[in-house]
Amino acid sequence: MKNLLTQAFAVAFALTSLASCNKDENKATVAPSAPLSLTASTNTVVLTQLNDANNAITYNWNAVSFAMSGTDATKAPAATYQVQIAKTADGFGYPAVFDAGTNLTKTITVSDLNKGLNAIGIATQTAVPVYARVVAVVGTDTYTFASAPVTLTATAYPACLPPNADTWALVGPAGLGWPSGGASEDGVPLTWNCALQAYTARTTLNAGEFKFRKDKAWTVNLGGAGNLTQGVALAHNGPNLSIATTGVYTVKLTVSGSGTSTTGNVTVTP
Numbered sequence: 001m002k003n004l005l006t007q008a009f010a011v012a013f014a015l016t017s018l019a020s021c022n023k024d025e026n027k028a029t030v031a032p033s034a035p036l037s038l039t040a041s042t043n044t045v046v047l048t049q050l051n052d053a054n055n056a057i058t059y060n061w062n063a064v065s066f067a068m069s070g071t072d073a074t075k076a077p078a079a080t081y082q083v084q085i086a087k088t089a090d091g092f093g094y095p096a097v098f099d100a101g102t103n104l105t106k107t108i109t110v111s112d113l114n115k116g117l118n119a120i121g122i123a124t125q126t127a128v129p130v131y132a133r134v135v136a137v138v139g140t141d142t143y144t145f146a147s148a149p150v151t152l153t154a155t156a157y158p159a160c161l162p163p164n165a166d167t168w169a170l171v172g173p174a175g176l177g178w179p180s181g182g183a184s185e186d187g188v189p190l191t192w193n194c195a196l197q198a199y200t201a202r203t204t205l206n207a208g209e210f211k212f213r214k215d216k217a218w219t220v221n222l223g224g225a226g227n228l229t230q231g232v233a234l235a236h237n238g239p240n241l242s243i244a245t246t247g248v249y250t251v252k253l254t255v256s257g258s259g260t261s262t263t264g265n266v267t268v269t270p
Contacts, residue, residue: 033065036147038083038134045113046127046155049193050202050250052111059083060105061134061147078102079136085113087120089131089149096120100134117156125195127155162192166214168199168253173208174243179216186216190253199253205268209240212253212266222255222264234264243268 041058066079083106084095096116100106108116122128131149138145171179171187179186190199190212212234213221223238232241234253237260243249247270255264 033067034062036064036134036136036145037062038132038147038150040132040150040152043151044127044153047110047114047117047157049114049157049191049195050200052109052114052191053202054110055107056110056113057152058105058107059132059134063104064136064145066136066138079138081106082135082137083108083132084135084146085116085120085130085132085152086149087122087130089151092131092133092146092149094120113154114156115159117154118159122154122156123158125155125157127153130154158194160192160194162199166255167216168212168214168255169216170201170205170210170251171213172210172240174205174210174241175203179213187213188251190251193252196252197254199255201251203249203251205243205247205249205251207243207246209242211238211240212264214262220259220262222253222262222266224266228266228268231265231267234266236260236262241266241268 038059038061040060045056047056061081064079080102081100081104083098083100084092085098086092086095096119098106098108098112098116117123117130120130122130130152132152133147133149135144135146168190169175169187170190171177175188177187187210188201188203188205190201192198193200211221211223220236222234222236223240224232224234225239225241226232228241228243234255249268249270251266251268253264253266255262257263
């Protein structure tokens with residue numbers, strides 16, 4: 001009886017081992033058709049918050065197809081791509097990631113690139129080297145294949161919150177017209193600029209009048225009179241300001257005080 005049990009266990013073990021071996025041999029593997037190669041439109045970027053809507057850099061890479069072997073060889077894997085940026089060439093464990101889908105190019109705006117750099121600990125306004133690579137992600141098992149890294153010298157700006165939760169916008173014909181609807185309607189938004197400690201915008205303005213208002217309401221609004229390029233003192237319910245010629249301008253608004261005691265200063269320069 002003992003010999004029969006021993007033989008039964010041996011047969012069972014052999015069958016299990018054979019099934020395991022067959023499974024390992026049939027496991028699908030993925031192989032790229034060629035190495036990935038990444039190129040960039042520039043190797044130096046200087047990011048400023050006033051230009052956050054502009055394009056900072058464009059990356060391009062070659063198309064790579066993939067072949068699978070094993071039992072899943074009939075399943076053609078679709079590759080998607082990511083541009084990854086990290087502080088060191090061999091330290092891509094926690095990179096900034098910019099998804100490109102199935103495209104072979106990725107343009108990154110100043111704002112998005114700066115957010116990515118801030119996320120990996122680069123926020124000082126000094127030039128530092130970082131490293132970019134493109135990664136192809138394949139199949140449901142997320143096989144990944146990466147290009148060799150390329151160097152980018154980047155100057156980022158620190159992201160910070162405004163001193164309070166207020167929002168400011170330029171309203172009037174110089175911008176998008178006078179708001180006539182509810183609180184959801186407003187003019188040209190201004191963004192808090194950490195470096196300048198002011199609300200700023202770089203935008204096209206029409207020839208015409210404008211004012212500033214807080215939190216999408218007329219409860220607090222600022223206006224004044226004077227030479228915009230030299231700076232105009234603003235007061236609550238002050239007179240409308242005016243742009244003489246349509247063009248692209250930098251608007252810099254500083255505010256102080258609260259409620260109807262709010263005052264400010266604005267410069268508008270080409």
